[in-house]
Amino acid sequence: MTGRLALRTAPRETRLLIVYDLSAQPFSVGDLLIYQEASLVIRARYGIDMVDLAIVYDPRDPVVRDPAFRMIDPESFLFHLSYILPAAQVNPHLGSLLLFDSHSRLETFVVNSGQEYLVWPDLRLYASAEYLFYYCFNELFFEHYERHGSLPALKSRPAARAWADAFVDANSDGCVPATIQLRRNPVNPARNSKYDDWIVFFEHCAKRYPVKFFVICARSEIDPRLRELSNVIVVKDHCTGLEQDLALIEAARFHMGASSGPGTIAQLNANPYCKFGWKINPALLKGLVREGHRYRFYFSGPFQNWIIEEETASMLIGEFEHIWGALLKDLTRKAEPARQTGL
Numbered sequence: 001m002t003g004r005l006a007l008r009t010a011p012r013e014t015r016l017l018i019v020y021d022l023s024a025q026p027f028s029v030g031d032l033l034i035y036q037e038a039s040l041v042i043r044a045r046y047g048i049d050m051v052d053l054a055i056v057y058d059p060r061d062p063v064v065r066d067p068a069f070r071m072i073d074p075e076s077f078l079f080h081l082s083y084i085l086p087a088a089q090v091n092p093h094l095g096s097l098l099l100f101d102s103h104s105r106l107e108t109f110v111v112n113s114g115q116e117y118l119v120w121p122d123l124r125l126y127a128s129a130e131y132l133f134y135y136c137f138n139e140l141f142f143e144h145y146e147r148h149g150s151l152p153a154l155k156s157r158p159a160a161r162a163w164a165d166a167f168v169d170a171n172s173d174g175c176v177p178a179t180i181q182l183r184r185n186p187v188n189p190a191r192n193s194k195y196d197d198w199i200v201f202f203e204h205c206a207k208r209y210p211v212k213f214f215v216i217c218a219r220s221e222i223d224p225r226l227r228e229l230s231n232v233i234v235v236k237d238h239c240t241g242l243e244q245d246l247a248l249i250e251a252a253r254f255h256m257g258a259s260s261g262p263g264t265i266a267q268l269n270a271n272p273y274c275k276f277g278w279k280i281n282p283a284l285l286k287g288l289v290r291e292g293h294r295y296r297f298y299f300s301g302p303f304q305n306w307i308i309e310e311e312t313a314s315m316l317i318g319e320f321e322h323i324w325g326a327l328l329k330d331l332t333r334k335a336e337p338a339r340q341t342g343l
Contacts, residue, residue, distance in 0.1 A: 034136050038136050053097050255272075286298070
C-alpha cells in the first residue's frame with residue numbers, strides 16, 4: 001500500500017479510516033471490538049471527529065486459516081459477515097462502513113481520497129499482516145492509558161442502549177441484572193462453556209441471591225435446561241441480535257462468562273466482570289496485574305478479572321460472590337444519603 005497509510009498530524013476536517021483486513025485479522029466479534037477501541041484511542045490522539053471502518057477481504061480466500069473459521073468459505077462469506085458487522089455500531093463516532101473485496105481496490109480508494117483520511121493500521125503494520133491484538137493492548141492502549149489514566153469506553157448507539165435498559169427493566173423482576181455469555185462451538189470446542197457447572201451455579205444462586213441472569217449465546221448454543229430456571233432469561237428467545245446483546249452487557253450491573261466474542265465489550269467498560277478459560281499466554285501482555293488466580297489489565301478495576309482456568313461450579317460461585325460483595329458495598333454507599341435525609 002502507498003505511503004498514505006502513515007499516521008501524521010491531521011487537519012480538523014480529516015476523518016480516520018480504520019482498515020480491518022480479514023486476511024490478517026480474525027473473523028471475530030471480539031477482535032473487531034478491539035479495533036473499535038483502537039479507533040477511539042487514535043481519534044483522541046489526533047483530534048479527529050469521525051471514524052470510517054473499511055473491511056477488506058479476498059473473495060477467493062476470505063478469512064484467515066484457522067479451524068475456528070473453517071465453515072466460512074467463499075460462497076458463505078457474506079452470509080456470515082452479516083453477523084459480525086453490528087460490532088461496528090458500538091463506536092459512537094462511526095461515520096461510514098465500507099466493504100472491499102480486493103486489497104488493490106482498497107488501496108486505490110485510499111490514494112484517490114487525497115487528504116481526506118488518516119489511515120490505521122499504518123503502512124508498516126498493514127504490510128506485515130501482523131495480528132494486531134497484542135499491538136493494541138501493549139502499545140496503542142498502553143500509551144493512551146499512561147497519558148490519560150483511562151481508556152475511551154465503547155458505547156452502544158442511544159437506540160440500542162434505550163432498548164437494553166427497557167428490556168432489563170421489564171424482565172429483571174426487581175432483581176440485580178447480570179449478563180452471562182455461554183459458548184458451545186463444535187468446530188472450535190477449546191473455549192466452550194461448561195454447561196453442567198453453569199446450571200449448578202444458577203441453581204445455587206436462585207435460592208440465595210436476588211439476581212436475574214440474562215444469558216447471551218447463539219440459538220444453537222441454548223441448553224433447554226436454562227429455560228427451566230426461574231432466575232435465567234435466555235435473550236435469544238426474545239430474538240435479539242448482536243447489537244442488542246452488546247447493549248445488554250452495558251446495561252447489566254456485571255458480566256460473567258466465556259472469554260470470547262460479545263463479552264469483549266465488558267473489558268472496555270466500567271462494570272465488574274469475570275471471564276473464564278482465556279487461551280492466552282499472560283507473558284505476552286504488558287502491565288498485567290495478577291492477584292492469585294485472577295488477572296486484570298493495567299486499565300481495569302479490581303473487580304474486572306479474567307481467569308485462565310476453565311470454570312467449575314465452585315469457581316463460578318466464588319467469583320460471583322467476589323463481585324457480589326463489591327456490588328453490595330456500592331449499593332449500601334449509594335443508599336446512605338437517602339437514609340441520612342430520611343428519604
